[in-house]
Amino acid sequence: MTLWILKRKLCSLNSEVSTLQNTRMLTFKATAQLFILGCTWFLGILQVGPTAHVMAYLFTIINSLQGVFIFLVYCLLSQQVREQYRKWLKRIRKSKAESEKYTLSSRTMSDGCKHSE
Secondary structure, three states: OHHHHHHHHHHHHHHHHHHHHHHHHHHHHHHHHHHHHHHHHHHHHOOOHHHHHHHHHHHHHHHHOHHHHHHHHHHHOOHHHHHHHHHHHHHHHHHHHHHHHHHHHHHHHHHHHHHHO
16 A cells, blocks of 8 residues: 555656656747747847948848757757657668678678689
């Protein structure tokens, strides 16, 4: 009976911690997106007066990088996406290693044939 109550308490604590972590991550992502999108609006407003050309260049550069920043915030901060990227990179490395192994073995075989002639 005591173990069952303890298990229930621990499960509820784990779900509360998980909910708190999700809330923190969503808050961080929303703040980051507000900052990323807000920077360009702010620079757009500052495109008056003698510094208009500089602000226009900064606006263009930051606006062009918005997609990269959003990708970093939403994709690379996601545990699931990182896991999929790891699996993908492992497959690529494995296939490269196998192709190099076959290339090396075929070279040694062709070198052996040349020497025997």
